[in-house]
Amino acid sequence: MDPCTLTEIQIDALGEVGSIGAGHAATALSQMLGMPVDIDVPDLRVLAVSEVPMVLGGPESLAGAVYSRLLGDLGGGLLFVAKRDGLLGLSDLLRSRAPGTSKSLGPAEEAIVTHAAAVLISAYLAAIARLTGLSALPGPSQFAFDMLGAILTGVTIQTGLKAENAILVLTRFSTQEMSVDAALFYLPDPDSLEVMLGRLGVL
Amino acid sequence: MSINGDRGGLWGAPDDKTVLVMAGEIAVAVHPQRLVTPALGSCIGLTLWDAFTRRGGMAHIMLPAPADTRLGGLADRFASVAVPRLAEAVAVGTPRRRFVAKITGGSTMFGGDAGMASIGMRNAEAVKHELALLRIPLVAEDIGGGHARTMEFYLDTGLVIVRSYRYGIREL
Numbered sequence: 001m002d003p004c005t006l007t008e009i010q011i012d013a014l015g016e017v018g019s020i021g022a023g024h025a026a027t028a029l030s031q032m033l034g035m036p037v038d039i040d041v042p043d044l045r046v047l048a049v050s051e052v053p054m055v056l057g058g059p060e061s062l063a064g065a066v067y068s069r070l071l072g073d074l075g076g077g078l079l080f081v082a083k084r085d086g087l088l089g090l091s092d093l094l095r096s097r098a099p100g101t102s103k104s105l106g107p108a109e110e111a112i113v114t115h116a117a118a119v120l121i122s123a124y125l126a127a128i129a130r131l132t133g134l135s136a137l138p139g140p141s142q143f144a145f146d147m148l149g150a151i152l153t154g155v156t157i158q159t160g161l162k163a164e165n166a167i168l169v170l171t172r173f174s175t176q177e178m179s180v181d182a183a184l185f186y187l188p189d190p191d192s193l194e195v196m197l198g199r200l201g202v203l
Numbered sequence: 204m205s206i207n208g209d210r211g212g213l214w215g216a217p218d219d220k221t222v223l224v225m226a227g228e229i230a231v232a233v234h235p236q237r238l239v240t241p242a243l244g245s246c247i248g249l250t251l252w253d254a255f256t257r258r259g260g261m262a263h264i265m266l267p268a269p270a271d272t273r274l275g276g277l278a279d280r281f282a283s284v285a286v287p288r289l290a291e292a293v294a295v296g297t298p299r300r301r302f303v304a305k306i307t308g309g310s311t312m313f314g315g316d317a318g319m320a321s322i323g324m325r326n327a328e329a330v331k332h333e334l335a336l337l338r339i340p341l342v343a344e345d346i347g348g349g350h351a352r353t354m355e356f357y358l359d360t361g362l363v364i365v366r367s368y369r370y371g372i373r374e375l
Contacts, residue, residue: 059242060353062368067313142313146368149242150351153226154312157245157265157322 021124059149066117069139227280234358243308245323248354267329286333
């Protein structure tokens with residue numbers, strides 16, 4: 001499935017899946033924190049994987065990512081990406097500490113952020129599974145904190161995705177005290193994309 | 204996180220002497236140009252250099268061979284295609300026996316997945332194998348580990364600079 005051949009209605013449908021997924025993720029986060037979490041989706045787009053590093057600050061920009069490969073009927077992967085401040089903010093939120101308490105991204109912060117991201121990824125995936133009626137399971141989550149370009153090419157190579165689509169959902173999770181900016185990517189492999197569009201009735 | 208926000212690193216101001224080699228591409232340049240490929244993870248950055256003409260080439264290789272994926276796209280992302288092609292491209296007016304090669308990259312960005320964990324080293328082995336077939340000596344390497352690297356190649360001295368967040372600057 002070539003990204004250039006996606007019609008407007010197909011892109012809309014994929015975008016809708018993305019925004020429902022982000023909504024599920026916010027609900028999960030608010031349950032984890034025991035306080036209301038507002039979700040704002042400032043930008044949502046379907047784009048070629050090779051363009052992704054360019055829209056998030058360039059291939060060399062430093063970012064934290066949690067990756068989970070999809071198991072089940074759908075192939076591909078889900079990627080949670082946030083800048084350092086976002087990761088530290090999330091870590092403060094989850095430990096109910098004052099914003100700005102976490103100063104460095106050590107093993108403890110890494111672990112808590114990885115687990116939280118895994119929950120968000122699962123929530124997002126549940127939305128995809130429900131909308132399409134397919135079984136989709138998240139694989140083990142893995143954390144990396146390095147150049148965004150290297151993280152993304154690594155993921156795309158593994159899912160065999162070169163020059164294919166990513167569904168990018170920029171998400172802002174905010175509580176009363178603070179807000180955390182993150183991006184969730186769904187990287188469907190080409191066959192799964194076709195299956196998904198078929199299930200959504202827009203193939 | 205904003206779309207089209209800060210474009211860190213060399214994306215702020217790429218000068219006209221810099222030739223950027225993006226993932227899956229090859230490029231040839233002559234001094235005073237320099238070749239740069241950003242953000243190598245499990246990919247391999249390969250440089251070939253001829254000291255006499257101060258001419259060289261760079262490849263950003265993503266997979267060992269076309270058999271590793273079913274998808275089309277850039278053929279130069281495979282070691283088995285890019286290495287001979289790059290050697291041929293640099294060899295215009297230059298005997299191939301003068302070439303020296305350096306490589307970097309081949310790291311493991313995410314460790315928990317068997318297929319993903321091995322791809323870096325498989326890439327490195329494939330590139331070394333292709334170089335051996337062409338009888339091009341590999342004079343320096345900085346491969347493996349779990350960090351991303353950016354490779355810069357200066358064509359006057361053949362110096363390769365490897366930058367990473369974890370280890371700073373290394374010279375090859």
